[in-house]
Amino acid sequence: MDEDLTDPQLLQMFEIMYKIRQFELTAYDLLGQNMIPGTLHTYAGEEAVATGVCLNLTDEDYVSSTHRGHGHCIAKGADINKMMAELFGKKTGYCKGKGGSMHITDFKVGMLGANGIVGAGIPIAVGAGLTCKLKYPGRVSVAFFGDGASNQGTFHESINLAAAWNLPVIFVCENNLYAMGTDIRKVTANPNIADRAIGYGIKGIIADGMDVLDVYKKAKEAIEHARNGGGPTLLECKTYRIKGHSRYDPALYRPKEEVEEWMKRDCITNFKEKILIGEKHIDQNVIHEIEQKIIRQIEQAVNFAKESPFPENSSALEDVYAEDLK
Amino acid sequence: MREIKYVEALNEALKEEMERDPDVILLGEDIGKEWQGAFKVTKGLEEIFGPERVRNTPISENSFVGCGVGAAMTGLKPVVEIMFGDLILLAMDQIINQAAKMRYMSGGQASVPIVIRTPFGSGGSYASHHSQSLEALFTHIPGLIVVQPSTPYDAKGLLKTAIRSIDPVMFFEHKFIYKKSGPVPEDEYLIPFGEADIKIEGSDLTIIATSMMVWHSIKVAKELKNEGISVEVVDPRTLVPLDKKTISDSVKKTGRALIVHEAVSRGGFSGEITKMIIDEAFDYLDAPIKTLGGLPTPIPFTPNLEKFVVPDPKRIKKAVIELVP
CATH class of the missing domain: 3.40.50.920 (Rossmann fold)
Structure with a gap:
């Protein structure tokens, strides 16, 4: 493992992943109780990806996200009270109740928005990369997207554009093997999305998306490359979701053996047992305290969301344009 | 008052706004010095402002419009040329689902100060893929401003306003008005939106x-x-x-x-x-x-x-x- 990382850094990784997991499992339960309207797509299982990538970023770097975006928000430093309130459709949410799960945005931490259209965030990240290049050299932009999005035109067009213009953009494919219920191996002949990078004249890297240290290390390389003017990288993280695609999806299309195999590789359990306790001999009480702190924070977020008011109907007409049109 | 062509009025608007605001950039197919835009609206601009600000794009409408959206959200003011109005259809997701709704979906956090300008209209035997008038599609979408200037004077004043707008603007230029002339003052002026x-x-x-x-x-x-x-x-x-x-x-x-x-x-x-x-x-x-x-x-x-x-x-x-x- 990476000797450069200190115990506090490793514990920070654990804390972020654990926070995402608890947020997601809690939100999923609340969805089941109809406390949260609509649907949501949980990031549970994929925490190592957002965590490993975003720990290499600052608030001034940009990310564009997907319909499965809660993990990116938390890893980028968003406020879980405002996130939970948004899931509840409350006035105090990030989008004042107008966006919901698939549109959480926090410009203060460079989170340009989750996105309801598969693949649509990719060119937006390229545009943010263009801003970095022209206005803020040294900043970078990250496009998160899934295996499903890798077959959208925007994937190909955006990587081509970013490569041609040498923009500081890192394309992070979260390959969880299934686009809703469609097995990526049935709709793409080469299961390694990263292999496509060569076609655009950039580097493609595969990371173990269940291993936060591997993601961290490989993302660090790609991000530093971009910061130093080296241009884009395609980083594919092999990962797996714990739950189905969304509400009402028991994910029966995934073979039981495959699910069991991946669950054995759970990014949080393994990191805690093998690295934090096994290798680093960190006191289990320290870890337990972090877990309890997160659980309290999530409870507070749920209470904040529950107690917050719904927006007034009149607010439906606000924020369509910057100013009222005649 | 001097008379200039519609295409020249648009070119002046771009030039003046690029001089005024270093965040204004141009994106589009063949808008650089080699071709100067399919209808020459961007003539001479790469020579003045350089290839960093006048950016020739690959033929990828959805993504270079999306790139404009992302750039606009993060501090630039892109003016995107779609070579023919018909080709806007390739970028509809980024215009309608992204640019138009971004402010709303984000609860007012995002602004998308992008201008998407395009030649449209019939008259040159360009047939069905290079002659349509699609402006009505965009008037249906909350969040978009839709501009359709008819004279050189209006074209210049409205394009300058469009570039300064913090909301996304669809700007429709009739390709057979480009060469028509009309009076345009030398001094700077703006035309507000919503004034017939x-x-x-x-x-x-x-x-x-x-x-x-x-x-x-x-x-x-x-x-x-x-x-x-x-x-x-x-x-x-x-x-x-x-x-x-x-x-x-x-x-x-x-x-x-x-x-x-x-x-x-x-x-x-x-x-x-x-x-x-x-x-x-x-x-x-x-x-x-x-x-x-x-x-x-x-x-x-x-x-x-x-x-x-x-x-x-x-x-x-x-x-x-x-x-x-």
């Missing part, structure tokens, strides 16, 4: 016309003046926001309204203007409102058919005469 312009004053009937149809309607108004019919020609200039007051005041004055656009009549913006007149000026009408638009066909290739499917001065004149006893 009365191109010719009259008292018997109001023609509400857009883009190329403004030129046709002015011609008809001049002809009819000699025949004793006094026609007022009103150009909305921006469809969203729409200057309801100027249009409805004119109809209240004349008592008759003819609405003309090149776009296919069915589902066209003339329906919206009709509705607005009914809401605002119904009691003043002396005749039913009449609309004149393109026939419900794609734009055909061969010259006689192409001319046949869009309104021309002859048809506009006939419609006026039918309305004025």
Whole structure:
């Protein structure tokens, strides 16, 4: 493992992943109780990806996200009270109740928005990369997207554009093997999305998306490359979701053996047992305290969301344009 | 006052705004020094502002528009050229699902100060993929501003306003107006959105016309003046926001309204203007409102058919005469 990382850094990784997991499992339960309207797509299982990538970023770097975006928000430093309130459709949410799960945005931490259209965030990240290049050299932009999005035109067009213009953009494919219920191996002949990078004249890297240290290390390389003017990288993280695609999806299309195999590789359990306790001999009480702190924070977020008011109907007409049109 | 061409007026607007604000950049296919834009709107700009700000894109409309959206969200002011209006359809997700809704979906956090400008319209035997008038599609979408200037003066003043707008603007330039000339002051000026312009004053009937149809309607108004019919020609200039007051005041004055656009009549913006007149000026009408638009066909290739499917001065004149006893 990476000797450069200190115990506090490793514990920070654990804390972020654990926070995402608890947020997601809690939100999923609340969805089941109809406390949260609509649907949501949980990031549970994929925490190592957002965590490993975003720990290499600052608030001034940009990310564009997907319909499965809660993990990116938390890893980028968003406020879980405002996130939970948004899931509840409350006035105090990030989008004042107008966006919901698939549109959480926090410009203060460079989170340009989750996105309801598969693949649509990719060119937006390229545009943010263009801003970095022209206005803020040294900043970078990250496009998160899934295996499903890798077959959208925007994937190909955006990587081509970013490569041609040498923009500081890192394309992070979260390959969880299934686009809703469609097995990526049935709709793409080469299961390694990263292999496509060569076609655009950039580097493609595969990371173990269940291993936060591997993601961290490989993302660090790609991000530093971009910061130093080296241009884009395609980083594919092999990962797996714990739950189905969304509400009402028991994910029966995934073979039981495959699910069991991946669950054995759970990014949080393994990191805690093998690295934090096994290798680093960190006191289990320290870890337990972090877990309890997160659980309290999530409870507070749920209470904040529950107690917050719904927006007034009149607010439906606000924020369509910057100013009222005649 | 000096007279310059519409294409030159647009070029001046881009140049002045790029000089004024270093965040203004241009994106588009073949807009750089090699080709200078398919219709030469960006002529000479790469030579002045360099390839970092005048960026030739690959042929990837959805993604270079999306790139403009992301750049706009993070501090740049992109002006994106779509080579032909028909090609906008390749970028609809980024325009409608992203640019138009971003402020709303984010609860007011995001601004998308992007201008998407494009030549549109028929008249050159470019056939069905290079001749459409699609502006009405965008007027339906909350969050977009829709501009359709007809004269060099309007083109320059409105493009400068569009570039300074913090909301996304769809800017439609008729490709057969590019070479038409008109007075444009040397001094700087801006034209606000939502202000229609009365191109010719009259008292018997109001023609509400857009883009190329403004030129046709002015011609008809001049002809009819000699025949004793006094026609007022009103150009909305921006469809969203729409200057309801100027249009409805004119109809209240004349008592008759003819609405003309090149776009296919069915589902066209003339329906919206009709509705607005009914809401605002119904009691003043002396005749039913009449609309004149393109026939419900794609734009055909061969010259006689192409001319046949869009309104021309002859048809506009006939419609006026039918309305004025």
